[in-house]
Structure formats: structure tokens, C-alpha cells
Amino acid sequence: MSAWIGSQTRLLVQGFGREGPRHAAISKQYGTQVVGAVRPGQGGTEVDGVPCFENVKRAVEATQANASVIFVPAPAAGDAILEAAAAEIPLVVCITEGIPVRDMLRVRAALRGTKTRLIGPNCPGLMEPASKVRIGIAPPSIFKPGPVGVVSRSGTLTYEAVHQLSQLGIGQSTCIGIGGDPIPGTSFIDALEFFASDPATQAVVMIGEIGGTAEEAAAEYVAAHVHKPVAAFIGGRTAPPGKRMGHAGAIISGGKGTAQEKVAALEKAGIAVSDSPATIGATLVQVAPGLKP
Amino acid sequence: MNVHEYQAKALLREYGVDVPPGKFARTADEAEQAAIAIGGTVVVKAQVHAGGRGKAGGIKLARSPQDAKSIASEMLGMRLVTKQTGEKGKLVSKLYIEAASKIDRELYLAMLVDRATQGVAIIASTEGGMDIEEVAARTPEKILNVQIDPLVGICGFQARNLALDLGLEGKQVASFEKLALALYRLFLEKDCSLLEINPLIVSGQEVGPLDCKLGFDENALFRHPEIEALRDPDEEDARETEAGQHGLSWVSLEGNIGCMVNGAGLAMATLDIIKLAGAEPANFLDVGGTADAERVTQAFRLILQDERVEGILVNIFGGIVRCDLVAEGVIEAAKRIGVAVPVVVRLDGTNAEQAREMLASSGISIIPAAGMQDAAEKIVAAVRS
Numbered sequence A: 001m002s003a004w005i006g007s008q009t010r011l012l013v014q015g016f017g018r019e020g021p022r023h024a025a026i027s028k029q030y031g032t033q034v035v036g037a038v039r040p041g042q043g044g045t046e047v048d049g050v051p052c053f054e055n056v057k058r059a060v061e062a063t064q065a066n067a068s069v070i071f072v073p074a075p076a077a078g079d080a081i082l083e084a085a086a087a088e089i090p091l092v093v094c095i096t097e098g099i100p101v102r103d104m105l106r107v108r109a110a111l112r113g114t115k116t117r118l119i120g121p122n123c124p125g126l127m128e129p130a131s132k133v134r135i136g137i138a139p140p141s142i143f144k145p146g147p148v149g150v151v152s153r154s155g156t157l158t159y160e161a162v163h164q165l166s167q168l169g170i171g172q173s174t175c176i177g178i179g180g181d182p183i184p185g186t187s188f189i190d191a192l193e194f195f196a197s198d199p200a201t202q203a204v205v206m207i208g209e210i211g212g213t214a215e216e217a218a219a220e221y222v223a224a225h226v227h228k229p230v231a232a233f234i235g236g237r238t239a240p241p242g243k244r245m246g247h248a249g250a251i252i253s254g255g256k257g258t259a260q261e262k263v264a265a266l267e268k269a270g271i272a273v274s275d276s277p278a279t280i281g282a283t284l285v286q287v288a289p290g291l292k293p
Numbered sequence B: 001m002n003v004h005e006y007q008a009k010a011l012l013r014e015y016g017v018d019v020p021p022g023k024f025a026r027t028a029d030e031a032e033q034a035a036i037a038i039g040g041t042v043v044v045k046a047q048v049h050a051g052g053r054g055k056a057g058g059i060k061l062a063r064s065p066q067d068a069k070s071i072a073s074e075m076l077g078m079r080l081v082t083k084q085t086g087e088k089g090k091l092v093s094k095l096y097i098e099a100a101s102k103i104d105r106e107l108y109l110a111m112l113v114d115r116a117t118q119g120v121a122i123i124a125s126t127e128g129g130m131d132i133e134e135v136a137a138r139t140p141e142k143i144l145n146v147q148i149d150p151l152v153g154i155c156g157f158q159a160r161n162l163a164l165d166l167g168l169e170g171k172q173v174a175s176f177e178k179l180a181l182a183l184y185r186l187f188l189e190k191d192c193s194l195l196e197i198n199p200l201i202v203s204g205q206e207v208g209p210l211d212c213k214l215g216f217d218e219n220a221l222f223r224h225p226e227i228e229a230l231r232d233p234d235e236e237d238a239r240e241t242e243a244g245q246h247g248l249s250w251v252s253l254e255g256n257i258g259c260m261v262n263g264a265g266l267a268m269a270t271l272d273i274i275k276l277a278g279a280e281p282a283n284f285l286d287v288g289g290t291a292d293a294e295r296v297t298q299a300f301r302l303i304l305q306d307e308r309v310e311g312i313l314v315n316i317f318g319g320i321v322r323c324d325l326v327a328e329g330v331i332e333a334a335k336r337i338g339v340a341v342p343v344v345v346r347l348d349g350t351n352a353e354q355a356r357e358m359l360a361s362s363g364i365s366i367i368p369a370a371g372m373q374d375a376a377e378k379i380v381a382a383v384r385s
Helices: A019-030 A056-063 A074-086 A101-111 A156-167 A188-197 A214-225 A259-268 A277-287 B005-014 B028-038 B065-075 B132-138 B156-165 B171-189 B218-223 B238-245 B264-276 B293-304 B323-337 B352-360 B371-384
Strands: A010-014 A033-038 A050-053 A067-070 A091-094 A117-119 A125-128 A133-136 A145-152 A172-177 A203-209 A230-235 B022-025 B042-046 B059-062 B095-099 B105-114 B119-125 B143-148 B192-203 B206-209 B213-216 B249-252 B257-261 B283-286 B311-318 B343-349 B367-369
Touching: A010 A019, A010 A056, A010 A074, A019 A033, A019 A050, A019 A133, A033 A056, A050 A056, A056 A074, A067 A074, A067 A133, A074 A091, A074 A101, A074 B218, A091 A133, A101 A117, A101 B119, A101 B218, A145 A156, A145 A188, A156 A172, A156 A203, A156 A230, A156 A277, A156 B264, A156 B311, A156 B343, A172 A188, A188 A203, A188 A214, A203 A214, A203 A259, A203 A277, A203 B264, A214 A230, A214 A259, A230 A259, A230 A277, A230 B264, A277 B264, A277 B371, B005 B022, B005 B095, B005 B171, B005 B213, B022 B028, B028 B042, B028 B065, B028 B095, B042 B065, B059 B065, B065 B095, B105 B132, B105 B171, B119 B132, B119 B156, B119 B171, B132 B143, B143 B156, B156 B171, B171 B192, B171 B206, B213 B218, B238 B249, B238 B293, B257 B264, B257 B293, B257 B371, B264 B283, B264 B311, B264 B371, B283 B293, B293 B311, B293 B323, B311 B323, B311 B371, B323 B343, B323 B352, B343 B352, B343 B371, B352 B367, B367 B371
Parallel strands: A010 A033, A010 A067, A033 A050, A067 A091, A091 A117, A145 A172, A145 A203, A203 A230, B257 B283, B257 B311, B311 B343, B343 B367
Antiparallel strands: A125 A133, A125 A172, B022 B095, B042 B059, B042 B095, B105 B119, B105 B192, B119 B143, B192 B206, B192 B213, B249 B283
């Protein structure tokens, strides 16, 4: 059971249009306790067995929710995050893509000193197979419980990596999608700090991409503080500079944030970097051979 | 999203920043008229979304309106090749005619979102009018960095301290402070991602922008129709624009292998694995969470607009996306538009088995692949043969 999520997780869903109910149902079926949804104007109703409330405050009072997943559209998502933090929800996972950077600058500054950990935005969320907790949109079938922590800026590339691990018989402790935006709530370092002291995690897979310097900072952190094997992959070696490659944060600007620089920094810190996305699982086996059954 | 210098300066004027008088011109006659209206020596400036115009002959002094006219007629229609444009350069079709300024000193000033500190950074240097990346590489101590807390905003003392560190004196300090506060307001209110003044010039007691480059956060354009309206289709890749209209995320590249993938990270990794297999991708394309017949058809159409494309790689890891729906989409798209190049399809995840059976019995020629490595090898082999 991890410090961030576990069998005690009681999940609230903010944004209950189309994606919200669909993923709430999948999480429920997987084994997660989905205790309520926020639907302004529809408080007091019930959708698919999930009670709906006017706002986060009332939802928390009624359900003791201790986590929230946000599907609110981009123009209002920043406000939704702040609303959850004001209600003192300890874990908020924002799936929404397209939130203006200015809004996230404000949100990040406002969250300082609060009890809330934000994951995302623009992320697939969290998975903890051992406790059947699924917060977000990841496909449950590819995961299995096991000793590898996964932290990633990507969605489907994470599924690719998890799939490779599972096929090798190596399960996952916690899978954290930190998202593809330039101003995320949780960084690689935050996730690595968690994995370093998590008894359920024996090795880590890190999936980064071009843009920013988060991987370089993480490499330094690993060298100093993480004494478990780490394997990594960095996407975007072929990306041209100045172009946003899908994710808002995936852009090489002013010559900074290239994949090559990140790979060099990770290798310098003793992290094994897979050249190809097809060998992420195999690279983890290289650094942690004992984990392969 | 970027805008031209003349558009950036119009925005600066809106925020109370003094910029030299200037006029937009599309023809040599308009340039002459502009020079007459402005009076005195003017500068004829090519308007393209790229830096390094001066060295490439895109910025020229004109001492008379006739001079302005002849410079303009030479510049219009020329291909400007700068360090930032690539070999092909950019076609000049727009000009900005601006009053010449007296330049005592050239400084550098920029504002950008600092991902490492999660705030706004003001970058300044006494080495203006130069390639700032070169300055940063050779003399990093000449790059000044002031961090702004987004909740606090810029403080007057921060601006004045920076002015002093730049060697400004007397009334120049007040002029710089006024400018910095106005620029910060513009930066936030208009949701800029980058604001760059290079050079920032000192003319006597005044400090002002000689050039201005503005970049805007694409995620915020929904709340800035006035900025969206400044888009110049001549400066954008036509397929990127068209893809955007269909909700597809697209970047044109130089190779011969077209790609269609779900998810930006997986899409980038697909480009990488194609390169590892010894070939070059023709495009980045993230079809996102909906890869149905409509989307796949649009994607194939966009990819095939490029005559250089000799093969297509479809790489889908279906999580919530069902692989059988993708297979349906690929089959229908192939039938609708008739794809004449080899297509390799790798499908994994939800309903992948079913999807592979559908493709096998579809009657259209598609090469199935198991995993990313197999997919990359197969498309490269198919294109070579």
C-alpha cells in the first residue's frame, strides 16, 4: 500500500459528462471505490450508481472522498483543481489536456503549502495493481501487481512499456503518469522520491521526452538518492527543434531540451537508457535481472 | 503561435509601449507611401517568422522614399535565408517600414515561462543585437535572470535593479521600469509563451524595443480570438493547419514513411524507431483517442498528399481505443481512398486479436506486424523492395 494511493482510496470524479462516467465505471469494475461525482446543477442525482453533488465541498462532506480525478474541460480545469485543494483533498489527478500555461502557473503557486498533491494535468493518471486502484484512463488489462515503479510523461507509450514488462512476467507497483504539459503538479523527482522509499518498489522505469530539463534534474536526484535500479527511455530523438510534438511540453526551444542531452544526463547518473521504445522492458531486465521470473 | 514584428509592435502600442512610427506595406508603392508619411530615414524590414533577417539582407536603411521603393521592390519576392529559416528560406511578401532610430546601445530583454522554477523568468543582457544562444554559450555571466512569482507579479524594484545591472543610468532607469511593467502585463494578459526584444535600444534617456518577437500559448488561444486573428497562413505548414482543423496533431517532416499513431509519446517513439531501422519519417501524427473510419481516412489523405511518402506505418496501442474499431477504420479508409503504397499495421491492446483477423480477411493488402520493432523492420523492407 503506497503513501499516495491504496485500498483506502475513496475517489471523487470532477467532470461527469462523457469521459467521467465511462472511466468511473471502468475503475469501479477494476476494484476502485468510486464514491461520488461533482455535477453542478445536478446535485442529488445518481448516475450509474454514483451519487452526484453540486460541488467538491459537499461531495467530500458526504462521502469522505480522499482523492479526485478531474475530467473538467480545459477552460475550467484550473479552477476545478483549486476547488479540490480548497476542500483539502490530498490527491488530485487532472486528466485534462489543453489547460493554458498561465492557469497552471497560478495553480502551482496556489497549491504551495496546501495538503494537496496534484498529478498531471494532461496525464493518464495512476495505477496500483496490488490494491486495484485506478485513477484516470489507463487500460487495466495490461497491468499486473509486481515490483516495478513506472513514471512517465506519456500515455500510450507508458502502456507500451507496461505491456512489455508484463509480458516478461514483471509486474508493477505503482504507475504514475505525470503528464505531457510544461508545468506539471508532480515531477519525476517527486515520483522517484516516492519510489525510493516505497517498500513495494524494487526498480524503476522512467519514460521521458523532449522539452524542459526535468529528466536532467531527475538524473542528478537518482545519482544522489535512489539506490534501486533505474531504466529509462527518452522519446523524441528525431524531433525537429521549435516544433511542439503533440504534448504542450514536448518542444525543443532555444536549443534546450533535446533527447540527446537527456540521455547523456541519465547515463551519467548510472541509469540504463533503452535506445529503442521496443526494448524498455528488456533494459529493465538488464539492470534488475533478479526481477525476471 | 508566432506573429510578425509589425503585429507584435501594434500590441506593444496597445500596452502603452513607445515604438517608432511604422507602417505595413505589401508593394513597393505602399513602401514609398509609407516612407513619405513617416518622413526622414526609414528602415525597410522584411516580415517573416524568423530571426537573423539583418544578416540575410532583410533589413535595410532607406534615405528617401524613392530609395524605400527600390529596396522594397528588391526585397519583395526574394527568398530570405537566415540561420533560423533552414536552406529553403522564407518568401518575403510583407514589409514593415519604420522610422530609423538613434542607437546608443543595444541590449537584450526577454520574458518566458520558466519550467524549472514554474514561474516567469525575465532574461536580460548587455549583449543585444546578437544571437543570445551564442552569448549564453560563450559568456554566460552576461545573461541576467530575474524570477517573477506568478502570484506576486513583477515589482518595480525588480525592474529598477535590472536596469542598473544593465548599466542604465538616470532617466533611463525609469524608462526601463515603465517598459518592463508594461511588457509583463502584456505577457500575462495575452497568454504569451515568449516575448523577446532583441535589440532593446538605448536612445538618449529612452529605452525601447527595436525588434519584438511574440509567441503565444496555443492552449490559451480559445480565450484570445484577437490573437488567433493574427495568424498568417503563409507562415504555417498547410497540412498542420488542415490537420488541426480535423482535431489531429500533425508535424511535417522530411522523410518517406508516413505515420499514424495514438498518443504523442508513442508517436514520437515511432519516429525514433523508424530512424533506428534506417529510414526517415515523413510526419508526426497523433490521432488521439478516436481512431475511427473518419479519422483514419483523414489521416491517410493528409499523409498521401506528400508525394515523397512511399509507405505508411500505423502503430496503435489500444487502451480505451478498441483495436477492432481501428481495423475497421483502416479497411474502410483504404477502400475509400485507395492506398497505393505499402501499409504496415501494428495493433496491440484491447481486441487486438480480433482486429488482426479482420485485417487478414479484409481483401486489402496490409502487412500486419507484431510489436514496434517488427513494424519498423517491415515498413522499411516494404519501402525498399
